[in-house]
Amino acid sequence: MKDKVIDILIFLLWLLTVIIYPMLISIYVTMPLFIGFAGLMLVLGIQKDRYWQIALTLLYMINLEINLSLPLLLIPISVVLFIFIVKPKLSFLKLCPVCVKIVTVISINIIYFVLLYGYDFVNSQSSVNYDSFIIFSIVYDIIAAVLV
DSSP states (O other): OHHHHHHHHHHHHHHHHHHHHHHHHHHSTTSOOOHHHHHHHHHHHHHHTOHHHHHHHHHHHHHHHHHTTOOTTHHHHHHHHIIIIIGGGGGGGTTOHHHHHHHHHHHHHHHHHHHHHHHHHHHTOOSSOOSHHHHHHHHHHHHHHHHO
16 A cells, blocks of 8 residues: 555656746756657557556657747657657677667757757757757766666
8 A cells, every 4th residue: 555655656756856847948948858768668668568658758759849939749759759769779788788878869850959959940949059058968867867
């Protein structure tokens, strides 16, 4: 009984974080986006068949895109492209799980920002300023991935 209560409290904490953190990012623009980390959590959720993890990660991604006025579903599309294009080529890194996480986060970030740049180019707009905050966000993504 006690374990179920703890599991429910952990789930509610994650749900609260998934809902509130994107709102905080839209107010405090210097906070990291955690796009690559969310992509890593989606990949791990798919690998381990954790449906609650997949749902929370997709909720975070969509909530982030809505709060920051980014193109809808571009982060999940980036993760799907990573799974089909890059992930099969990472088999040589199986012996180093931290290396796999780092390469996953960096690859998802690169795919996302390339797609976002292409979206901005096609629509003649600017969704994100490509400056040092992007590097800051990617570094925090990598730190978060290594700690998981």
